[in-house]
Amino acid sequence: MQKIQxxxxxxxxxxxxxxxxxxxxxxxxxxxxxxxxxxxxSLVGDQAEDKIASMVNL
Numbered sequence: 753m754q755k756i757q758x759x760x761x762x763x764x765x766x767x768x769x770x771x772x773x774x775x776x777x778x779x780x781x782x783x784x785x786x787x788x789x790x791x792x793x794s795l796v797g798d799q800a801e802d803k804i805a806s807m808v809n810l
Contacts, residue, residue, distance in 0.1 A: 760768045
């Protein structure tokens with residue numbers, strides 16, 4: 753994990769996220785929809801969870 757963090761620290765945020773996108777997509781493909789949504793919402797924080805909860809209640 754430390755090596756990955758060191759590599760990401762040498763990149764800008766946009767580049768780092770682009771590099772992480774491919775392996776994340778592969779991992780997320782193995783999760784059910786609810787688990788994927790929970791994971792992505794946890795990346796964004798409480799705001800996303802509030803928005804998702806309000807959409808579910810519609």
